[in-house]
Amino acid sequence: MPSPVLSAAHSVAALLPQHAPLVTATRDGLVESIHYGSAIALESDGTTAAAAGEPLAPFYPRSSLKPLQAVAMVRAGLDLPAELLALAAASHSGGAKHRQGALRILEQHGLSVSDFANSRDLPYGPAEREEWLRNGGRATQLTQNCSGKHAAMAATCIINGWPVKGYLDPSHPLQQLVAGTVIELTGEEPLALSTDGCGTPLFAMTLRGMARAFGLIARAAADDDGTAAAAVGLAMQRHPEMVAGEGRDVTELMRLLPGAVAKDGFEGVQLVGLADGRSVAVKISDGGDRARMPAIVRLLEALGVDASPLLPLATAPVLGGGHPVGLLQATDFLNQLSTPVNEAP
Template sequence: MSEPVVPAAAPPVIPPLPPVAPPVLAEVVRSGFVEGRHRGSLVLLAADGTVDLALGDVTSPVFPRSSNKPMQAAGVLRAGLELSGERLALAAASHSGEPFHRELVAAMLREHGLTEADLQCPPDLPLDGEERETYLASGAVRSRIAMNCSGKHTAMLAASLHRGWPLKTYLDPSHPLQQLIHGVVEEASGERVTATATDGCGAPLLSLSLTGLARAYRTFVLSPPTTPERRVADAMRAHPEYVAGTHRHDTWLMRDLPGALSKMGAEAVQALALPDGRALAFKIEDGAPRALRPVLGRALGLMGVDGAVAERIGAVPVLGGGREVGEIRAVF
């Protein structure tokens, strides 16, 4: 008589490991007490393009937001639009909405037979706090020209007009201009775009890893001078006040550190490349922009950048009663 067959025991169910939180990159210190922490991921590239330091997840896709703007401006040049100097810098800008920004956007629209009504970025107030107060006090209201992406949108419209491409659909991901930009992003970063979304200004938003983003900025500063990529980098570095604004750290950095290419993006993204090919990119996990400068300052220090420049960028005081009672400091 045969022995009864005993069913094999089912293998144990092993639950998946919880996701690993990125490391703390910055702390908020008030009166000696740590009241908040900002986590994030950061990558530093050496001059030869190899990874010098990686903290957190630097290989998964993120949305670089406005840190993609140099690549969008290069796409406009690839379309054949002739832009240079301040106009090209403004095409890659998240401008503060100061008078000189608004005046140049208006001039560019006129030069190409366009009007503010052609812009499809949303009406907004100036990004700079002081300028916003002055703007509102003058009785001005939200406008598309005051919106920080208006230079980029003007350049996209002008490029489409130059090529005879549709103006009404210039923000559609399938539009020929957006396809050109898609190609620039993938070529400069050396990786495929795996996610596409709509940015705050309405333009297509293409994902990259932080490593790919740093690599793209490295590509821009090392490309030959006549290429669209290098032309954008040179215009941004020559006219940083048009890329950002009078009170913005990207402007200070490109002024104080000759040859540096720097651009922040919403949700606390930052990318930068030095003229010798060293580069960085990082993202603060909770999207808090107040952590950008301390993290950037520390990263610059690790890259061997002049201490005075790194300290100026990284110094962010915490106020209490109108006076300094602490700081936001990097902790990596």
């Protein structure tokens, strides 16, 4: 009779995505670490230009959903200055401008921090966190990296006469609108449902679907077509320091690659949309944050993007005694597909 433990292990293994090796860290010529994952690059018409691993496997986009959530809120009447709309789509570092921006959104709509429903945390940025702690700060809802989004969500409720209390409930009108917007922009139904770290409803999508959404947002911004997607994309491009923060790679990517709309997510997620509607998406299987950018730059190169300005993001030195002895860099992972991308997951 088969062991229940072995049977359970076999069924879990059967569900594991077939990721490919995307990024390696070498030390004095020896491969010390390997980051596996899946990746996809889409042409502007949605066809696949390059891919690796299993890009149709369901995954949780985490905070890379924020631009899509922001599009839903603008459609529902949210009208903010560009820097505050960028903050609504942000995983901010928790600096003074981020905290003050979230407070401005609240104050403009007669709200306060007591209306937040997100979790508490210290500032996400290392420098911002150290400064906050030096001044006696503690974990709060305002310093949590999603506070801009939550301020915007509460404001959208006020604008529409919806109850602020319970705005994170999946049955709330706001979250129903978000769900419909995510489905529309990705072109796919959620493959699973969960709750993000901040408490917001979370949808499992595919890399292809998320890439499609970012391509649509970036192209709308380039066309400046007056849509909610254009407003969000332009706000992020014009205020990348609000989307993340100084010293953050997502902020730097948007500065170095004009016309791009970029957003990261916890557990090794990175999305980039380009002005002509092309897009790229990466999920690092072990959640390794350092592997996102080397993989995403390699995908951008596959689309013919001049990635030379992105070289500082594409590699990082591996140090020994404070001196470079190796390199973090992308593998030649393109077209290492485990599942044909034109098949349903």
